[in-house]
Amino acid sequence: MAVVAYKCPNCGAPLEFSPESQKFECSFCGSSFSEEELQKYEPAQSSEQTIVQEPAEEEGKEETAVLYTCPSCGAQIVTTETTAATSCLYCHSPVVLEGRLQGEFHPDRVIPFAFTREEAERRFYEWVAKKRYVPKGYFDTGKTEYFMGVYYPYWVLDCDTSANYTANANRVRVWRDSRNEYTETSVYRIHRQGDLHFEDLTHCALDSEGRELADGVMPYRVLEAIPFKMPYLSGFRAEIRNLETDALEPVFQDDIHKYTENLLRDTVTGYDSVYNSSLDSDVKRKDYQYALFPVWAFVYTGADQKKYYYSMNGQTGKVAGILPLDRKKLLRDAVLAGLGIAAVLLMIGGLLI
Amino acid sequence: MKRLISAFAAVFVMTLCLTPAWGAEPEQHVFDNADIFTDAEEAELEKRIEQFQADVQADAVILTEQDGSVNDPELRAQDFYDANGFGLGSNRSGVILYINMETRDVVACASGETKYVLLNTDLDTVIDAGYDELADGEYADSMHAMLGKATSVIKRHEVSGEYENGQYTGAHTAPDDQPLGGYPVVFLVAAVVAGSACTILVYVFVAKRYGTPVRDAVYNVRNNTTVDLSVRQDVFVNKSVSVRHIPKNPPSRSSGSSGFRTSSSGRSFSSSRRKF
Secondary structure (H helix, E strand, O other): OOEEEOEOOOOOOEEEEEOOOOEEEEOOOOOEEOHHHHOOOOOEEEOOEEEEEEOOOOOOOOEEEEEEEOOOOOOEEEEEOOEEEEEOOOOOOEEEEHHHHOHHHOOOEEOOOOOOHHHHHHHHHHHHHOOOOOOOOHHHHOEEEEEEEEEEEEEEEEEEEEEEEEEEEEEEEEEEOOOEEEEEEEEEEEEEEEEEEEEEEEEEOOOOOOHHHHHHOOOOOHHHOEEOOHHHHOOOEEEOOOOOHHHHHHHHHHHHHHHHHHHHHOOOOOOOEEEEEEEEEEEEEEEEEEEEEEEEEEEEEOOOOOEEEEEEEOOOOOEEEOOOOOHHHHHHHHHHHHHHHHHHHHHHHHHHO | OHHHHHHHHHHHHHHHHHHHHHOOOOOOOEEEOOOOOOHHHHHHHHHHHHHHHHHHOOEEEEEEEOOOOOOOHHHHHHHHHHHOOOOEOOOOEEEEEEEEOOOOEEEEEEEOOHHHHOOHHHHHHHHHHHHHHHHOOOHHHHHHHHHHHHHHHHHHHHHOOOEEOOEEOOOOOOHHHOHHHHOOHHHHHHHHHHHHHHHHHHHHHHHHHHHOOOOOOOOOHHHHEEEEEEEEEEEEEEEEEEEEEOOOOOOOOOOOHHHOEEOOOOOEEEEEEEEO
8 A cells, every 4th residue: 555745846845735825835945836736746655554453452343553654754653444644653744545545435525624723723712712601711721632633534415305295284263252262273285296406415434433523513515625636635634434325324314304304394384383294205316425524633631631522623613522611600690590580570470460 | 887777777767757657546537628517417427437437347437628630539539548547457447438529529438358348339339328418418418328338238248257357258359468469479489480490491501512512513404405396285175163252250259459449559449439
């Protein structure tokens, strides 16, 4: 399997993709290259690979580690089975495991990182500052560890479905005279049938501990995805998928069914209630695309040594993660809210007597 | 601390100033400002009122005026009754008969326990009893007749057990006769329950949001989907009409605060008014 490292044609130092300029930059001599310019040069390569089987802590869960030789310094580095891009721990050169991205694992599209690590940190602290119940100063005294830009694998589905929706609906009219109240209920049978087109239904294609955080930063603006090119991974970590479309089929089907029902239900208007609904849908065309989307992943260790794990959408800046909570402040505000509601009800009671 | 003591002292003094109205029972009960009674008739009416007090354990007041500026004679009578501390017992039970010679109004009002046994309709009959004499200018006779009718109506309730020793034995529905000044207890309970529920909900909701690592991803349905309907049918099936009779509230002796008027001081009165 080829392991490649992209080198600056001017000085030979490692090239990394810069989210700021959206070009490939050399941090040593300051040169910058576009994708088209970079394609003229051959990357440094190494083809050594050793597979090591790690003893399993649980039966049936053997882990396979892969050793590669860094094309820059020759050091041997260990990666996991799903790693497709990383950096050498010795010389810090970014490397792309080209072989992992060949054939059916070659991504169709990629969304490059839209902002730098510094910008990601700034956005994170800005996001935290808006959270009223984070303990004051908690994120001032701790430290950020493991701040890494990671490309996560996703399946993106475009599909066409045909659907048949039926339901009952009621329209109610009420009027009064001096002695009686009259309620007229008109019942209608509703029928909707037609074709629906869905674009860019997305789910993470990696079954790992970080999956929840990777899912939590969605949605991405998939329209902005570009055709995949290997150099975009340089300077970042990348993971390849370990979930195929079959494994995610039930999840996509649930999404399609849910959205179909909501869309057809929204066409039923002018009624007081809709009930006894029934939906038959059939997916006629499915087009899966395999894509890599950017996530900033980091760990924050507070002054109390408690670790908090966060991920940030590398395109939109949306953050997912558990926040520390100032329980006393929350309790105080909750009690005040309760007293406010009680005061309003007491005033209403006073107005009615 | 000094300021706190001064504030308490001020409140104490102000309270003392107000207590004459709540002090000993006044001795005069006939106030003939319009001068329609002779001195002898006034004295007889005072005795008649003493008899009334002994018979039904309730006070009685007669007020006459010649004042064209009184727009609300019922309120005028009630405020006069309140301001001068009339009434027997802790609930200040009694009646007031008011005649305004300028506006030609005759008013009968009842307060305290008496208002539950002399409702508005009962006070209509009290005025009826002396109305002819009033119209004929026999004002003192008119007052005697009205007091006599009031006595007989109250006695009827004594016989039926609704009135004993100056106390109404049924439900006291006027706001100023209820605990908390008539404030609906249900609102207090609702306020406590709603306030507690709000506190718990806010705490649990926010704590859960902070402790949940991810939220549901948002798929922009509007921008990413298209719908092309080939069938869009709404077929009428049937129609039905249900009828509900609107019940009317039956007349009740405990008719609630809606049957009583409130004086300027907030006390409830039953009342009746007529022109003569």
